[in-house]
Amino acid sequence: MRSFQVSQFRPTTSAFSTATTKFADHDAHDPHHEESFEEFTARYEKEFEQVQDVFELQRNLNNAFAYDLVPSPSVITAALRAARRVDDYPTAVRIFEGIKAKVENKGQYDEYIQELTGIREELGINLKETMYPESS
Secondary structure: OOOOOHHHHOOOOOOOOOOOOOOOOOOOOOOOOOOOHHHHHHHHHHHHHOOOOHHHHHHHHHHHHHOOOOOOHHHHHHHHHHHHHOOOHHHHHHHHHHHHHHOOOHHHHHHHHHHOHHHHHHHOOOOHHHHOHHHO
16 A cells, blocks of 8 residues: 655645735625626526517516616616516516516616606606606
8 A cells, every 4th residue: 555745745835825815706596696786787688589478577576676877768668678578568667666576766767768758758658647747
């Protein structure tokens, strides 16, 4: 039997690194990976483009609005198109209620409304406050 010397098994470098390493090609499926806002936006745009039924639409909306951020106008646009594609007008209206609940102030909500006016007109989506002005 061959005998090994202990020195052969010692690492030549420290077991603990003192430098931080950034990986250019990180694994998005790593549970410790911090998703950037751009990655979040791209992921949810793709998710909403693939929606085939109301369940998928509402699940994706629930997931997108669960984060501690307000989805970008491009994500909202994709969600609105998905809502109209699966013929779910009430959810399309409620998307704007979700935005209103997520933003920090009325000014931010007004900016979203301004940005999304074109898609709202194109898809024929009214806001709750225009349909029921007394309850807003």
